[in-house]
Amino acid sequence: MGKVQIIRTPGGEELVVLPRADYEALLADAGAACGDDEDAEDVAIFDQRMAALSENPDEMLPWEVSAALLRGATRIRALREWKGVRQRELAARAGLGQGYLSDIERGRTHGSPEARANIARALDVPTEWLR
Secondary structure (H helix, E strand, O other): OOOOEEEEOOOOOEEEEOOHHHHHHHHHHHHHHHOHHHHHHHHHHHHHHHHHHHHOHHHOOOHHHHHHHHOOOOHHHHHHHHHOOOHHHHHHHHOOOHHHHHHHHOOOOOOOHHHHHHHHHHHOOOHHHHO
């Protein structure tokens, strides 16, 4: 590596000046580190998921539910809130105790397959959405 120069701005930020050849070598190394293999894998995963969705469009969650999941909500809570149903009401519709439903929503328990099917029916959503 050639001679590197460090410059401090009036605001205290340090800038590094290096020969162009060194800069280009760093870019090439960075490209190789996260390079084309990773991009190809991402594209393959995306293509696979899009094919699966086109075969079964019911698997696609509404964007509001997906956004809630990204914010940290559990799937059942996100679906319940998307449908505008209070927890107590959902528990009654699904024939479950509110405490049990709360435990499922908080991820303390996964819930029995029957309970999840009842929740899906009560929310009028595909059971696949509650996997």
